[in-house]
Amino acid sequence: MSKSYDQYCPMAHALDLVGERWTLLIVRELLHGPMRYTDLSDRLPGIGTNILAARLKDLEACGIVEKHRLPPPAASQVYELTPYGHELKSVLRALAVWGVRSLGPPEPERLATGWLESAVAMFFAPGAPVGRFVFRIDGEVASLTNGETLAGPLDDPDVTVETTATGLYYLFFERRYDGVEIDGDRELFERLLDTATAPVVSGAVAV
Amino acid sequence: MSKSYDQYCPMAHALDLVGERWTLLIVRELLHGPMRYTDLSDRLPGIGTNILAARLKDLEACGIVEKHRLPPPAASQVYELTPYGHELKSVLRALAVWGVRSLGPPEPERLATGWLESAVAMFFAPGAPVGRFVFRIDGEVASLTNGETLAGPLDDPDVTVETTATGLYYLFFERRYDGVEIDGDRELFERLLDTATAPVVSGAVAV
DNA sequence: CCGCATCCCCAAAGATACTG
DNA sequence: CAGTATCTTTGGGGATGCGG
Numbered sequence: 001m002s003k004s005y006d007q008y009c010p011m012a013h014a015l016d017l018v019g020e021r022w023t024l025l026i027v028r029e030l031l032h033g034p035m036r037y038t039d040l041s042d043r044l045p046g047i048g049t050n051i052l053a054a055r056l057k058d059l060e061a062c063g064i065v066e067k068h069r070l071p072p073p074a075a076s077q078v079y080e081l082t083p084y085g086h087e088l089k090s091v092l093r094a095l096a097v098w099g100v101r102s103l104g105p106p107e108p109e110r111l112a113t114g115w116l117e118s119a120v121a122m123f124f125a126p127g128a129p130v131g132r133f134v135f136r137i138d139g140e141v142a143s144l145t146n147g148e149t150l151a152g153p154l155d156d157p158d159v160t161v162e163t164t165a166t167g168l169y170y171l172f173f174e175r176r177y178d179g180v181e182i183d184g185d186r187e188l189f190e191r192l193l194d195t196a197t198a199p200v201v202s203g204a205v206a207v
Numbered sequence: 208m209s210k211s212y213d214q215y216c217p218m219a220h221a222l223d224l225v226g227e228r229w230t231l232l233i234v235r236e237l238l239h240g241p242m243r244y245t246d247l248s249d250r251l252p253g254i255g256t257n258i259l260a261a262r263l264k265d266l267e268a269c270g271i272v273e274k275h276r277l278p279p280p281a282a283s284q285v286y287e288l289t290p291y292g293h294e295l296k297s298v299l300r301a302l303a304v305w306g307v308r309s310l311g312p313p314e315p316e317r318l319a320t321g322w323l324e325s326a327v328a329m330f331f332a333p334g335a336p337v338g339r340f341v342f343r344i345d346g347e348v349a350s351l352t353n354g355e356t357l358a359g360p361l362d363d364p365d366v367t368v369e370t371t372a373t374g375l376y377y378l379f380f381e382r383r384y385d386g387v388e389i390d391g392d393r394e395l396f397e398r399l400l401d402t403a404t405a406p407v408v409s410g411a412v413a414v
Numbered sequence: 415c416c417g418c419a420t421c422c423c424c425a426a427a428g429a430t431a432c433t434g
Numbered sequence: 435c436a437g438t439a440t441c442t443t444t445g446g447g448g449a450t451g452c453g454g
Contacts, residue, residue, distance in 0.1 A: 006253065008317035011235055011299050014306025021226070028218055037417050046213065048447045053418055087305055092218050094301040098294055099221025110215035209426070244436050255428050260437055
């Protein structure tokens with residue numbers, strides 16, 4: 001654990017817990033679900049094995065992650081977010097919404113597997129209208145229904161969107177439908193896009 | 208600038224920009240308004256002068272902060288957030304809301320001056336009901352109206368809350384009014400408390 | 415193989431002194 | 435006041451080793 005900022009401040013305290021290098025990216029991965037040590041190592045290119053071990057130990061010590069060993073058939077152990085750890089999703093979402101605006105168009109070769117599920121969860125899920133959505137982007141598939149994000153497809157979708165990562169980028173930022181194929185209820189999808197690109201409202205809604 | 212995570216991912220990119228030690232705390236301070244180098248240094252106990260200079264240079268380079276020299280009478284220069292930098296408020300708010308739950312009751316001697324304004328902006332301002340609120344906590348004063356936070360008092364308040372930092376803590380987390388003095392429209396204040404302690408809704412509102 | 419612990423090296427942080 | 439220069443200390447990156 002690195003040195004504390006030693007301030008009585010919720011932000012400084014939060015950064016004491018998750019502000020070190022790699023920590024929030026580990027949490028980002030674990031938002032996909034429980035994962036083994038080696039899976040994490042594979043999905044975080046560049047992280048040293050010692051760093052990963054140290055971060056997991058810290059995260060466990062402060063109640064963000066739990067280590068479980070799976071029952072006998074599979075003798076491996078997995079890391080899993082606690083409920084408190086899972087709530088870091090709001091932090092990661094805020095970071096994603098802020099960061100995406102200076103990120104520029106995608107370079108497909110730098111996209112990690114599973115990126116689409118994150119993208120849907122971060123940008124489309126919050127405030128999504130009721131409906132069943134399937135995204136097929138550059139070989140990845142993810143779905144959204146009831147504000148829940150799933151890796152993989154979904155039965156009886158209301159809308160299916162198929163395009164490339166680049167197509168999705170320009171759709172999102174400029175509403176350009178070049179190279180984007182929408183199957184099903186296009187108007188419903190437009191409403192989804194409206195909520196996704198609306199300015200973020202943090203906090204509760206005014207009464 | 209430290210090493211990039213080198214992933215095409217909005218979160219990783221955001222952390223490339225503001226993920227280094229001290230960076231988000233500098234932004235937190237600048238949310239109070241433009242500030243001189245020495246002010247920042249004073250308000251961030253423990254930061255080295257070289258680190259502060261380096262961070263400010265990085266933040267300037269990536270369009271989060273701008274350096275201005277004030278017009279002749281005052282020959283000093285100030286650092287100021289750009290609009291893009293100001294939007295990091297949503298990230299800091301998410302961190303604050305997450306972090307406060309594991310922070311514990313306040314230790315008054317570790318509170319930095321200006322903390323109350325941040326606290327009001329982060330916890331009370333989002334979604335606040337219409338009204339004029341004044342907070343007087345442990346010698347600090349801050350106000351809230353139209354969702355705008357101000358350092359200092361306000362004319363014609365609807366409600367004035369006076370207590371200690373500890374009193375505010377237990378009021379917030381346990382609705383305990385011990386040692387809390389409410390002047391004015393108490394019911395309005397209760398509504399403010401309701402919105403402040405409601406679970407955070409990130410993203411736009413469901414249609 | 416999986417899950418780390420150890421070691422080495424370098425880059426970044428911390429502390430302090432000093433300067434335009 | 436607003437930093438730069440310098441030195442020491444700490445932490446990260448990468449390779450390797452090793453028990454289960």
